[in-house]
């Protein structure tokens with residue numbers, strides 16, 4: 001039998017081999033999300049290059065997706081549906097199953113600082129993969145919020161007439177473009193750290209693939 005362990009329920013009689021760390025819905029939505037995010041970022045870079053916000057920032061064509069502006073827009077709008085629908089399923093199940101409450105909260109400042117210091121000294125334990133450390137919790141909640149901001153600012157620049165109040169909330173069309181860009185940058189920064197850590201602790205990668 002396979003049981004998803006609630007990290008705050010030490011009484012559960014589950015042996016190590018039976019412990020399900022990531023249920024199937026988490027793994028499926030995680031990898032679909034990773035694919036959608038990569039497509040959004042790659043095509044977003046190509047779209048950005050057609051009308052850059054910063055003179056010093058231009059993305060090389062080799063790492064952008066879509067070949068030209070119209071091609072990139074097609075990729076961006078196709079991946080957008082995948083990202084939003086898959087993200088909505090993940091968030092709905094995360095709330096409904098209590099996973100977010102169990103695994104991502106509470107986040108205490110003292111624990112974040114202590115875990116951050118331990119990570120810098122290479123002393124952060126990865127023995128128990130069923131529990132996220134405080135830095136991980138902060139990063140995961142942070143990237144979920146960045147996801148909300150990037151979708152909202154994206155809607156503002158995609159349909160500024162239909163979503164005029166949303167666009168106004170960001171301070172107008174031009175400001176929404178900057179917000180969209182900085183949200184992308186924070187997701188890319190998260191991804192860089194996230195992927196490096198997944199490679200440093202390969203058993204966490206295995207758990208996100210096979211569940212255990």
Ligand code: HEM
Nearest residue numbers: 026033034037103129140143187191194195198204205208
């Ligand atoms: C493409 C390469 C990626 C790799 C190799 C990867 C790897 C992983 C691994 C190994 C875990 C489990 C961490 C652990 O148990 O300690 C994880 C969890 C997570 N990843 Fe990723 N990831 C990738 C992309 C992404 C992207 C693009 C996002 C979001 C923008 C993301 C957001 C998350 C979140 C929120 C969790 C926690 C999920 C939960 O427990 O509900 N990942 N990832």
